[in-house]
Amino acid sequence: MILGELSPASLNPLKDKLPEHGGNLPAAAKAYNIPLSEWVDLSTGINPEPYPVPAIPAQAFNALPYLQDDFIEAVQGYYQQANFLAVAGTQTAIQVLPEVFNQNQSLPVLLPSIGYQEHKQQWLRYGSVIQLYRSDTAANMSHDIQQALQANPDQHLVVINPNNPSTVQVGLPQLLQWSSMLGRHAHMIVDEAFIDISPEGSLLSLPQSAENMLPQNMLPQNIVVLRSFGKFFGLAGIRLGFVFSSPNILKQIQQALGIWQVNGPAQFIATQALNDTPWQTAAKQNIQKNTQYTEQTLNPLMATFKVSPPLRHALFLSYPMSLTTALFIYNDLAKHGILTRVVGLDNERALLRVGSIDHLNMHATARLHDACEQLRLSAIGLRILE
Template sequence: MSDLIHGGDLISASAQYGIPVEEWLDLSTGINPVPYPVPQISEHCFQQLPYQSAEFKAAVRSYYGAEGVAANGTQQIIELLPAVLPSVSQELPILLPDCGYQEHRYSWQQHGRAINYYPAIDQKAAEQRIEEQLNSGSAMHLLLINPNNPTGLKFTPEQIYRWAEQMQQGAYLIVDEAFIDLSPEQSVLSDYDRFEQLGNILVLRSFGKFFGLAGIRLGFTFANQQIQQQLQIELGPWAVNGPAQAVAIAALNDAQWQAEARQKIRQNAQATLEFWKPLLGKINAELLSCDGLFLTAKLDAEKAKQIYQFLAEQGILIRLVLDEEFNCDLSDDKAQGDSKNCLLRSGLVDTQNADQCQKLKRVISELLLTLE
């Protein structure tokens, strides 16, 4: 559907609907609505070439438990992976979720790789499909988005370690943990000795989502030394700008803010769900995920487009995932007749922001009246 505006693109939304950027309530991304307070940044951060400082590397080790490769957001790494992995393994196909961050699929397609999919909505079907592929005897890379955005699909660290042990020689298990910060104990990095011993797991971690600072563009990759060295060569010496390093040093070391943020996010997630409940109940939507930085519901596509349009005309931007963004059926246990469904994803409101809460509540109430 060409008139849909995708995640965070308020400039396009403003142009299309004639509403100034500053007047929008952006619920189209999964970014913490209460960002880390940016500290005073020294002018030297802007003047000097941004070699990665010892303080920056120490902060990364303290927060993630290891020293990874820092980049200008994990998107930069996602674009490099298909080219980097052949340097340490043969050019293998990859198994991806049928619904998830589409840049993964795009990057592998751009490099001409064969792609297979597993269902990202049905937990049992996903695990079964992955097991079948791992037991087939054919070597392939495997991507897990854990938890998956937008479907909320999750895998335990033990499950991931077990799958890594089943991988064929030269194949890598890539885990995109962009939304794992709410439950860091569920990261495969939480048992770093085992992660390091296996050697065939590559982890992506996003800074901007949990800390609410997507604009500074910062992400990390953790892998065996050979892959990290290859990535570092591709990225060059100045992959992370000085101001981003300064903000990260403060944020990654601020354990008190992190603990309070996790509590606030849970509160905001519950409050956001309460705003949506009357509408989701009215249209018989199936709630898939609601305990993180976004909530996702499955519903009829035509009804979803109607909701999207009504909200956009009132200056509220949400995210729809339509048929064409799925690479397989929406659900493993349903046939082609299910293709009229889609996913609606909403980010969180800040319960301390009365204007945000009142606007969302008012617009949903008005929308409900149109459905009577």
């Protein structure tokens, strides 16, 4: 790579200061001295066209937040499952699952090498023995998990499906096979935070009993499914997620978390959104358009850097490249108020994850186009080649 004035050493301080998670606009605003209101945030996989929040009745703020009947019905209708636990974001469940599953017997856990790192951090925090499997391709993932479970079925398994940021997704038969290989006290946790665009790939789409409605959960007893509300509906700030599993497991998670997990306003907003099928249908179409537009805007820049085509999810694009190139692009776009996300794979390789932009937001799209074009011309001038 011909870098001119650019070198890995010059970018090391930037690498050390990368945020743990996407969406940290306050930190970016301070680091680059750009006012918070002037940023275009493409560092998450959150729908850039959020569900329009309706007027919230005062009762939702005044009353203690016991789960309302209409909220329960909306959740059961949308996810087609009777047994669930509503939580203040699936992160809260991720934090207690190691404790819940190791109360009686401590087991090791299989985790993806690439993926939402809070899973790994929480199991390590609990002191669990972890083993990583490759999650860069479906073939590598299947090979590693199959071998690990054959060697030792007495371990928990965490699967992010589809994977963020590698976009790898495995089918339901494969997931069910892995769950059947687990030992008596082992569990499979499937994080489906990004599956709403293609819900047919969800474990919650398995055939239900009693005319498709809901007297019992048909998931195998050793499976836990996590679903995020904020990604697809674009409302991450209300902190809402759902856990689906057997009644016994849900009870243990609830006891670990405590009462009143979901506030009244969040319940009210979610009830409207989960019941609004016309909005959901339109949102899926708009999300595809947004990501197509984002990729088209980035294509000339990525071609200049000779970057491979992106790994595609409906809500984000992950571009494989060297860590040095990823840091350089991230840093330059940030100087223009465009926030992306660098996910390091090792000391040399990375993914630059770019969330989709609202293609109808003329101000934001113009900013992205101009920033990419300035960087492209600058790279040509510096003879920066991947």
